[in-house]
Amino acid sequence: MTLMSILGFALAMFILTATPGPGVLAVVSQSLRAGFKSSIVMIAGIVTGDLFYLTFAIFGLSFIARSISPLFTLIRIAGGLYMIFIGVRAIVQKEPGELSEGNGRKGSSTYLSGLFLTLSNPKVVVFYCGFLPTFLDLETLRFSDGLIISALVMTILGTVMLLYAKLADYIRSLIRGPRSMRLINASAGGFMTAAGTLLVAKTVSR
Template sequence: MTFHTWCLFALAYLATTLSPGPNVLLVIRNTIRYGSRGTAATIAGNLVSQAVVVTLVALGVGAVLAAMPPLFIAMKIVGAVYLIYLGVKQLRSAGPRAKPGTGAPSAPVLDNRKVFREALIVSGSNPKTLIFFCAFMPQFISHDHALPLQFVVMYLTCAGIVALVYTVYAFSVRRLHGGLGKRRWLDTVKRGSGLIFVALGIKLLTARQA
C-alpha cells in the first residue's frame, strides 16, 4: 500500500465514521452516564470488535457470509434483536432512581466489563459491517506487498480514526451536558437513545441484503 493509497483509505473511512450510528449513540449514552471511563470502555469494545471483523475479512469470511443468505439473515436478526433489547431497556430505566432515604437520584455505577461487552456486541452483531469491510478494504490492497501487513496497517488506521472521532463526540457531549441540568438531560438521553436503538433495530431487521 503506497502512502497515497493509505491517505485515500483513511479519508474514505473517516467519512463513513463521521456518520452517526449505533456505535456513536452508545458512546454518547455511556459518556453521559459514566463519564470518560465509560467512553474509554465503549471505545475499547468497539476496537476489539473491529479487530475481529478485519481478521475475518482477511480470512475471506465476509465473502462467505455474503454468499450464504440464511447465515446473513440469522446474524441480522441477532443484531436487530439486541439493539431493540437495548432500546427497551433504556426506555424502562428512564427516570433517575432516588437514593434510599434521600429522594435524590443515584449516580449510575460503572461496570467496565458490562460496558465493554455491550460495545463489543453492538459493533460486531451487524453482519453488514463485515460485508462492508469485505467490499471496502480490498479496493486499497496492493498485491505487490505482503497482505497481512496491509491488513494490520488498515486496522490500525481504522482504530485510530474511530478512537479520535468517538473521543470528539464524547468531548462535545460532555461540554453540552455540563451546561444543562444533569437530571433532566440524563432522562432525556435515556428516552431518546432508547427510541433510537429500537428504530435502528427495526431498520436492520427490515433491511434487504445489499
C-alpha cells in the first residue's frame, strides 16, 4: 500500500463524509433534538457500520452484500420510513421540553439508528464494495494496512460528523424559549424527514 493510495483513499473518504446525505442529516437532526452528547452515540453507530462494510471489502466478501441485495433493499426502505416517522413526530410535537439533553432517545436506540442508517445507505455500499478496490489493491493488503485504513475511516468520518453535530448544537444553544425550541424541534424533524425521504427515494430509484 503506497502513500499515494492512502492519500487518494483519505480524500475520497472525506468527500463521501462531508457531502450532505442521510447520515449528515440524521446527525444534525439528533444534535438539534437532543444535544451534542446524544449525537456522539449516533456517530458511533455510523462509524461501526462503515467499519462493517470496510471489513467486507478487505476480506473480499463484497459478493455477500450483492447476494443479499433484496434484504438490504427492505432494510433501506424500512429505515427510511422509520426516519420519516421520527421526523414527522418531531414536527407535530407540541411540548418543547422533550428536546432536553436528558430526555433524548435511549443510547442503545440512538446507536442502532446510526448503525442501521449506514448499513442501509446505498452510497456507503457502493463506496466500500465498488470504489474502494480502485484506490487499494485488496488482494495484497496486509493486516497492518487494514488497521491503517480502519483508523483513517474512524478519524475522518468521526471528525467530520462531530463537526456537523457541534455546529448544530451551537445553533441549538443560541435559541431559547418555548417558541424557539418548538422551531428547533420542527427544524430537526424536517432534517430527519428529509434524510428518510432521500434514503427511500434512492432505494426505489435503483
